[in-house]
Amino acid sequence: MPQNPRIIVRTTRGRLGILAAGVVTVVTILIPASASAAPAAGSPSSAHAAKASARPTASSGAVTAKMPGTGILCTSDWTGQGNNYLQNGGYTQVEWTSNPCGFSIQERTWCNFGGGSGNWQTSGIVFGDNIWAKTSCTPIVSYASRGEVHFNHQDGKGWDTYQTFWTG
DSSP: OOOOHHHHHHHHHHHHHHHHHHHHHHHHHHSOGGGGSOOOTTSOOOOSOOOOOSSOEEEEEEEEEEOTTSSOEEEEEEEEEEEOTTTSBOEEEEEEEEOTTOOEEEEEEEEEEETTEEEEEEOOOBOSBTOOEEEEOOTTTOEEEEEEEEEEOOSSSOBOOOEEEEEO
16 A cells, blocks of 8 residues: 655654754764863964854955065055854965065964864965965864964065954
8 A cells, every 4th residue: 555655755854854953963062162162372362252154254454565675565455264164164264366566475274172272274375366375174073263364575574473364
């Protein structure tokens, strides 16, 4: 005797709902809300409020300094973004949107393990326009909670200090 297809669909939806609830429970156990606790010494400040986002958030800016080997001021523009995939992995990245000055850009991501511990992941150095310098955190065991950027104007002073461009 054939079964009613509506009952089969309803039963399947119920089982998928139970499975989804189980996955949420496991993720909640592995990555507790306390994962945004104060970072350890030498780590970034925890003064920012943790915010969960499934979409990247962006920031941008301009760097003005003397061009290498000249006394001429020049401005290069950059943009950056980050996403922590609702505190499950994530990344930060920066790029030059316009770099007529030949400056260098580099970023780093704070990968938060929870309970105040974590580590920095540092990108490569980028000179060209529209090339992302990007670092990522390992899903399940950490998540991106801060992105910082710094610049080298190649004017003999070396790299600027890192500045925060994204928190999540």
